Amino acid sequence: MAITSANQLELLQTAEAVAREKMIDPGLVVEAMEESLARAAKSRYGAEMDIRVSIDRKTGKATFTRVRTVVDEEELENYQAEFTVEQAKQYLDDPKVGDQFIEEVPPVEMGRIAAQSAKQVILQKVREAERDRQYEEFKDRAGTIINALVKREEYGNVIVDVGAGEAMLRRNEKIGRESYRPNDRIRCYIKDVRREQRGPQIFLSRTAPEFMAELFKMEVPEIYDGIIEIKAVARDPGSRAKIAVISYDGSIDPVGACVGMRGSRVQAVVNELQGEKIDIIPWNEDQPTFLVNALQPAEVTKVVLDEEAGKIEVVVPEEQLSLAIGRRGQNVRLASQLTNLDIDIMTEAEESARRQAEFEERTKLFMLALDLDEFFAQLLVAEGFTNLEEVAYVEIDELLVIDGVDDATADELQARARDVLEERARKALENARALGVEDSLVEFEGLTPQMIEALAKDDVKTLEDFATCADWELAGGWTTVDGERVKDDGVLEPFDVSLEEAQNMIMTARINLGWVDPADLEADEEDLLEDDTEEEAEA
Secondary structure, X not given: OEOOOOOOHHHHHHHHHHHHHHOOOHHHHHHHHHHHHHHHHHHHHOOOOOEEEEEOOOOOOEEEEEEEEEOOHHHOOOOOOEEOHHHHOOOOOOOOOOOEEEEEOOOOEOOHXXXXXXXXXXXXXXXXXXXXXXXXXXXXXXXXXXXXXEEXXXXXXXXXXXXXXXXXXXXXXXXXXXXXXXXXXXXEEEEEEEEEOOEEEEEEEOOOHHHHHHHHHHHOHHHHOOOEEEEEEEEEOOOEEEEEEEEOOOOOOHHHHHHOHHHHHHHHHHHHOXXXXXXXXXXXXXXXXXXXXXXXXXXXXXXXXXXXXOEEEEEEOHHHHHHHHOHHHHHHHHHHHHHOOEEEEEEHHHHHHHHHHHHHHHHHHHHHHHOOOHHHHHHHHXXXXXXXXXXXXXXXXXXXXXXXXXXXHHHHHHHHHHHHHHHHXXXXXXXXXXXXXXXXXXXXXXXXXXXXXXXXXXXXXXXXXXXXXXXXXXXXXXXXXXXXXXXXXXXOHHHOOOHHHHHHHHHHHHHHOOOOOHHHHHHHHHHHHHHHHHHHHHO
């Protein structure tokens, strides 16, 4: 095949036809042709030559040129594509390193093998351009709903036609035992779009909580307009779901708007989700109130929130326990996902038994430590005293409100409590020193002897050891593993040391050791304040 044939416009016509078919820029196809012709020319003139081809976008004429670049003499490696300044003087006036000498060379005759190679290059380039176009088209559509046509099923995964390519609905992203036949129409949520070696991969989902949120946005104009906001969604796909909503217009009921006239709006979503039952719940900033709403239809008697642990205890009447937990724990599991809290449900009888056990334990503590009779110890517990520190260092007026306690009795109680605490502190310090604790840690402000003993048992024996600890190693915390919150026990957690207190102590230790300059900390705090101020101004 000769490039010099009269039919030069065929190149442009072919490029435009391919571009139309693949929905890509014709210029990219022409560039692919130029590269394929250059490759064919190199096989004719020599692989080391820098042969370039330019196709006129109007006439289709292909121009073949040879390019030689001026380089330093010591850098000269390719004699076919490079030459020195001296050698270039016969071609260029006043040549400099980096200059190029371009001369036209005769077009090549393309044999069968060269033509086949050129075709492969063009196809490869077109394929890459098509993939880039597909990725650019879908990368910004992640997080939206798409209507697609089922093409086939592979190993339980559904491959669908999305117009400009294919997307995959994995079997674990299907609702229940959904099955589809070729040419079925399907509505899915675009969960992820990735650029991979074999082209862009579009992953769809029908089980994602976001899919339900987007469906409601389509059915409820108030959500689309931003008057109502979906704050949280929890799903057991194909079975049951809970969705929390809030209205920013006092005249609009968020739950009623999502349900619609005679349930028309929510029913449209239910039908799309294969009959999945949906509980629509009013969102509330107060977590205990929100949790009471989330556990509907069960009635809640009492809620106790532990914000630091991200855990909440719920007390329900005996007859409401099974309703609160739900079939196979579904109701409490969805409520937990919705509120992002660990929920511990107990009956009123169980909570009463637990409180009684705590009461007896504290009574026994005061009886043994302060040498009191049972009745007097129970009086202390009933007044809200939980430990010896409270008895020892509380204002004396708080002891005088107890029946039968006068000034002398109150002084005696506090003296006994302080004696016990001092003896415990002395023994704890002795044990810590026996374990090898150094004075640098003993003298550090903020640590009690009992804390120092606990640290020593955990092999933290110097101020340097203490300064290398992480805050959660001291105060404890929670880690999410495989979607479940797992408790991390802290060395000082039994002493009610908070995460913030642990951070402050560790930083103070590092400053005392000279590891951290307080001036740097102040500068960092000022930068953070400036950033916060800028963000507020932008908002």
